[in-house]
Amino acid sequence: AHLDRIAAVDGDVHAFLNVDAEGALDAARTIDERRAGGADLPTLAGVPIAVKDVVATKGQPTTAGSKILQGWIPPYDATLVSRLRAVGMPILGKTNMDEFAMGSSTEHSAYGPTRNPWDLDRIPGGSGGGSAAAVAAFEAPLAIGTDTGGSIRQPASVTGTVGTKPTYGGVSRYGLIALASSLDQAGPCTRSVLDAALLHEVIGGHDPLDSTSIDAPVPPVVEAARRGEVQGMRVGIIKEISADGFAPQVRARFEESVKLLEEAGAEIVEVSCPSFEKGLAAYYLILPSEASSNLAKFDAMRYGLRVPPNGVDSPSAEQVMAASRDAGFGDEVKRRIILGTYALSSGYYDAYYGQAQKVRTLIARDFAAAFEKADVLVTPTAPTVAFKMGEKLDDPMAMYLNDVATIPANLAGIPGMSIPNGLAEDGLPSGFQILAPATKDERLYEVGAALE
Ligand code: GLN
Numbered sequence: 296a297h298l299d300r301i302a303a304v305d306g307d308v309h310a311f312l313n314v315d316a317e318g319a320l321d322a323a324r325t326i327d328e329r330r331a332g333g334a335d336l337p338t339l340a341g342v343p344i345a346v347k348d349v350v351a352t353k354g355q356p357t358t359a360g361s362k363i364l365q366g367w368i369p370p371y372d373a374t375l376v377s378r379l380r381a382v383g384m385p386i387l388g389k390t391n392m393d394e395f396a397m398g399s400s401t402e403h404s405a406y407g408p409t410r411n412p413w414d415l416d417r418i419p420g421g422s423g424g425g426s427a428a429a430v431a432a433f434e435a436p437l438a439i440g441t442d443t444g445g446s447i448r449q450p451a452s453v454t455g456t457v458g459t460k461p462t463y464g465g466v467s468r469y470g471l472i473a474l475a476s477s478l479d480q481a482g483p484c485t486r487s488v489l490d491a492a493l494l495h496e497v498i499g500g501h502d503p504l505d506s507t508s509i510d511a512p513v514p515p516v517v518e519a520a521r522r523g524e525v526q527g528m529r530v531g532i533i534k535e536i537s538a539d540g541f542a543p544q545v546r547a548r549f550e551e552s553v554k555l556l557e558e559a560g561a562e563i564v565e566v567s568c569p570s571f572e573k574g575l576a577a578y579y580l581i582l583p584s585e586a587s588s589n590l591a592k593f594d595a596m597r598y599g600l601r602v603p604p605n606g607v608d609s610p611s612a613e614q615v616m617a618a619s620r621d622a623g624f625g626d627e628v629k630r631r632i633i634l635g636t637y638a639l640s641s642g643y644y645d646a647y648y649g650q651a652q653k654v655r656t657l658i659a660r661d662f663a664a665a666f667e668k669a670d671v672l673v674t675p676t677a678p679t680v681a682f683k684m685g686e687k688l689d690d691p692m693a694m695y696l697n698d699v700a701t702i703p704a705n706l707a708g709i710p711g712m713s714i715p716n717g718l719a720e721d722g723l724p725s726g727f728q729i730l731a732p733a734t735k736d737e738r739l740y741e742v743g744a745a746l747e
Contacts, residue, residue, distance in 0.1 A: 297343050297387055301434045309409050310419075310429035312348050313356050314388035319343055322385035329383070338493055340383035345435035347426050348389040349396055350481065351470040352376050359472045360392040360404040360422075363623030364599040373470020374505070375439065375481055375498040382497050387435050390425030394625045395590065396446055396474045398422050399697040402688050403627045410684070411454060413723055417681040420450030426484045427454040437494050438484040443474045444578055445677075445701025447482050448713035452676035452726025455715045457485045457743065459495060460701075462733045463708035464509040466495075467502035475585035476507075478578075478705040488714060488743040492520035495736070509734065519737035523744030526560035530742070531669025535571045536700050542679045544719035549675040552716055552727045552746055556673075559745055564669050568661035570654060571703055577654035578702045579695060580638050584648050587635030590628070595619030630691065659707040666732045671742055674700045676713040676726030704730055712739040714746060 298316050305311055326341040346352060349359045351369035353376075358364040372380065379386065393403035401409040401424030411419040412432035419428040426438035427450030440447035442460035451458030459482040466481045473479060483494035499513035532553065541549070557563050594616045595601040604610045604618035624632070638647035665672055677697055687693040704711040709730055716727040727746065731738040 297435055301387070304412070304432050305434060307410060307415055308412055308428050308432050308434070309407060310390055310425045310432065310434055311345065311388045312358060312360070312391050312406055312425070315355055315386060318355070319385040319387050322380070322383065326383045337382040337497075339497055341385070342436060343385045343387045344379060345387050345390050345426060345429045345438040346376065347392055347423050347438070347440050349392060349441055349472045350376060350439060351472070352386065352389065355386075355389065357389065357472070358406070359396070360394040360406065361623065361625070361628070362405045362600060363593050363619070367599045371470065374467035374502045376470065378498050384497070390423070390429055390438060392425055393422035394628050395472070395586070396422040396441060396443055397586070397627050397631055399445070399449055399694050400687065401425060402684065403625060405625055408684060411681045413454065413681065416683055417723070418453070418684055420453040420677070420681065422446040423450050423484065427451055427456050427458065430454070430456050430484050430486055436486070437490060439481060439498070440484045441471060441479055441481045442705065443478045443480075444582065444705050445698045447484060448701050448711055448726065448728060449677045449697055451484060451713040453681035453724060455724030457483075457488055457491045457712065457714050459483050459491050459712045459736075459739060460704060460710060461495060461499060461736055462509065462710045464507045465513070465710070465734075465736060466498050467505040467508050469502055469504035473589040475582045476589065477585060478582065480705070488740055488747050489517070489520045491712070492516040492740050511734065514734060514736040516737050516740045519740040520744045523741060523747070525556055525742055525745040528561045528671065528742070529564055529669045530556050530561045531564050531566040531665055531672040533571065533665070533672055533674055534565055534567045535569060536674045540678055540699065541675050544721070545675045545677070545679060545725045548716045548719055548725050549727060553673065555746060556742070566665040566668050566672065568658070568665055568703070570657035570661045573654045574658055574703045574706060575695060575699050577651040577658070578698070578706060579634075580647050580651035581655065581706070583631040583635030584638050585635070587632045587639065590632060593620065593623065599623065627691070655706045658703050662703070662707045662709060662732070670731075671738050672730040673742075674728045674730070675716070676700060676728040680719050680721065680723035680725050700728060709733050710736040710739055712743055714743045
């Protein structure tokens, strides 16, 4: 049914870069046979899933939305993919994304943009717009995203879906093509909070192949999603994020949801996180710095695209690298490599990267203080509903501002979730973000389920 749905709508939506119909049907048949044989199967056995194209899938092309990886077939599965396969989840295919997960609209994909199923003239968010759109358009019941500064939560917000960024270290990064290693985290994109919890439980948990993986059991997310109880819970509104910068219709929906939580017995408190306004600036130094280093491995020798330099008879290795990187990377990727290389260079390191790391510490302290007063914090996920395609493409700063409410969680390593917040005045979805202290991911599900 999902393959049929993809065939019917993906020509318009373009959520997928690659569909593996045969592989998915094979996996589904195996589950059918095991079920017919009376096997006791895991809850999600046989439930198909779409995977963001930044996650390595053995034998299936993985491009990270970039020309530089066109034709690359990973020889191994990411840990989270092995876990999906182990419980018998057929993988439908790989979803579109901004190149190397840099962006908030999926317009920076080298393979053309994804469109928002609610209005095909609008963006589906980014960088994981393909995963969110696939779920919103009923092409897949579940999808995997990755969130470095909001790329699971912001697409969820503008497509009316649920997106969770687990605690940093909660889901293995082994097999993710790294954007910024200290910020990257994979998580579920779904249509309900319980679905997200079930998927979180499958992909989460310790992995010796990722040295930053938390060595503890997955938080009790499924229990929390089934309970959805906020009686007596302290819900914090962040003064600095709730103040301005958000469209009036987004704010109005947010305030209604806060009221619902209060009616359900939560205690609403105001907290202050004064360093948040510096979060965006710090992120856009830390991320390019880490990305410029991570992307150095795309040197035309080990993976993907190799382009000989024009008009050079016996090019040096360096000339081949330069020509290939020039041809293989898009403008946004080049912009960030240049920014990051600059911020890390001798003489500038202390002024830029070093300062940004200090801001990061301040943000973590702000959260620690806020979580003394509140069990969870809530904000609108993104400043606006889905904007029109092309609207912010030539203005990187306007694009970056979409992440103002999602970035602090990545900088501090704490978990966050975006749930649908009803439709705004113009009939488009907006998102409600819930944040919890590190390793307390179950609180997201408790609150999310209470509002659902
Ligand atoms: N929009 C943010 C950026 O461009 C978020 C990216 C992400 O989470 N992968 O960096």
